[in-house]
Amino acid sequence: MNHPRVHHRLDEDLEIERDVCVIGSGAGGAVVAAGLASRGLSVAILEEGAYRTRVDFRMDEGEAYRTLYQDRGLRSTTDLAITILQGKAVGGSTVVNWTTCFRAPDAVLRHWEREFGLRGWTPEALARHFEAVERRLSIAEWPEALANPNNRVLLEGCRRLGYAVGPLRRNVRRCENTGYCGMGCPVDAKQAMHLTYVPDALESGAELFACVRAQRIEVERGRAREVLGLAVDPESGRPTGWQIRVRARALVVSAGALNSPALLLRSGLDDGKVGRRTFLHPTVAMAAFFDHPIHGYSGAPQSIVSHHFADRGEERMGFFLETPPIHPMLAATASPSFGAAQFEVMSRLSHMQALIALAIDGFLPGDEGGRVTVDREGRMRFSYPIREPLREAFRAASVEMARIQLAAGAAEVRSLHLEPVIVQSERDLEKLERAPYGAHRHSIFSAHQMGGCPMGEDEEVCVVDSELRHRRVENLYVVDGSVFPTSLGVNPSETIYALAHRAAERIAPALR
């Protein structure tokens, strides 16, 4: 990406002054930066990741996770129980997500209004923001006829069981069905931020500093004065020794859930609320083997969804069902066997199908999710206790996934327990009921990090107000998925685009 206002790496110390400094260039940062720059404000964007484009995307899992994901693909909870997939690049997680788009469910917005005093976040008020980002990002329903065999199992299994199921929407243009969304789209079909709102921001005059980690925000007398950024090596992530100081009239933190609260904590903005209420959509998976090829590595990774179990009543955690792409590294690391048993699994990769169940955390009474803290060196740490309601959801979800796979014709279903449970018929489902669930009992993932800086008017809980303004620092805003007061119950990217679109509209007038 050659652009006069893109700085790929710092090779000297810099001090600059702008109207706004946006920290992060993902779903939140890119959209808010473009919106602010288009309104005539001078904007500097700091991004920890490198500016990589399709020529850099080699469709190589090892390289992709090392270069495009947080912690070189090793991010996890501190007890290693939950693997966290989170992007790190210009464009953030949008570069590596699986393109699934949903508007925030009406019921979730109503819950936020009722429980957290959130104002102005009705479906009606948000509609034009959703429409704007849907137009810009070509968000549209992916035709059911184009669902790959992996997704078709979810569709057919649910239909045979009478479960609600249907196609979903994706942010793609001229998608060639390569199946490599998670490694960076090799044909620029995915309308990720590095192709859309980041260039929009640059065209409107914004300046981008890639490979710069925001280390600390300096606050004086209730106002954010400047942000200190450390230049980092794009491969190792280690500081190079150069730094940048950006003085700005307003700071927008859009580093994503986990990183945004960590930055506030490093900056001394700990009021006992920051980092709490962090949610993950904790995810369990089930592998199935079919007699016919599935080729789960090919085609749109996600095109079918079931929210049949999203609402399981007031006492049980809901979950929704989707599919993951099945490339060898993800499959091999998720399957905990070794020796001949592992080769048996991997030899059948082309016939492997997988479903994932994403638990909808943050809604049950007392469910406060996980907590972000920082260690003495300022590094992010994240703990997420797995309590009984979540274990129950994992159990129920595992049984339902196996049932769906069997209904779709699976010859064998295999759990990702450390001692895998093998299911070949409905009769075997009770083995899944009896199996243990929880930390280090089976593989658990998260690709949806949310919360940590919740928004709303409840001062006991909320870090930012309904306008995403920090409650104690008047010119500091948080604009990303960290402001969700609960999880979302759907893939979060589109809601983050829309909230950032709204935020630009609200922040700009205050700076004129």
Next chain:
Amino acid sequence: MAISRRALIRLGVGGSLLLLAGGAGLAFQPSRLRAPSIPLRALDARSISVLAAIVDRLLPPRPGFPTPAELRIAERIDAFLADGDPAVAADFRRALLLFESGLAGLVFEGRSAPFTRLPPDEQDRVLHAWRTSAWSFRRMVYRAIHGLCMATYFTCPETFPGTGYPGPSRLGESR
């Protein structure tokens, strides 16, 4: 598949005791060392020998698949660790020494020999014991080592024919 920064030493008294046992246990009997094929950058001679022994059992010879030694999996992991956070590499080294420890082995599995000196079927038994341990700490260590080994091996294109994975599409050649 992850092993996070300093996570292995944050698990309280039990983990700390086991770490101590790992260190002390090395004195029982020396490890069987293997000479790495390239200069080491993150691991030392003992830990990479343990890693190579573990990888050999996680991924034993199988028709249609290359061996971990042929792909230099242990050396690749050393390079991966060297390019990242040194604290992660240090944690991983400690985890390997736990596996190796004769004292820890005596406590948990009734064996005093280091992992590298066990016959293959005994090594499999140790791996199985860590994977299915009642103690979450041991299962965590198993998953961390297993994840990194599997990720490194199955991203090597030489393994693709055995899995039926077509590998990167030809799109890459025309861009």
